[in-house]
Amino acid sequence: MIAIVTVVGQDRVGIIAEVCVKLAQYQVNVLDINQTVMQGYFTMMMAVDVEKCTVPLAQLCQIMDAQGQEMGLSIRVQRQDIFEAMHRI
DSSP states (O other): OEEEEEEEEEOOTTHHHHHHHHHHHTTOEEEEEEEEEETTEEEEEEEEEOTTOSSOHHHHHHHHHHHHHHHTEEEEEEEHHHHHHHTOO
């Protein structure tokens, strides 16, 4: 299953690395990344494969939310089909 990870917050060194290391801890494979910095704010969207994830998706969502809070960022994980449905309007 494919999931979409979004990351938003103040830009600083190491955001991509920290997020990817945390995902790798749970066997989540990054398929695609798009990131930019706009007026000092870091924004990133990632398509990830959660098929081999070692925890249920709901738990991964909580883990990444907690990681985001620790990093001073907003990190959200959503199933791709739900993400697309929410943005189809």
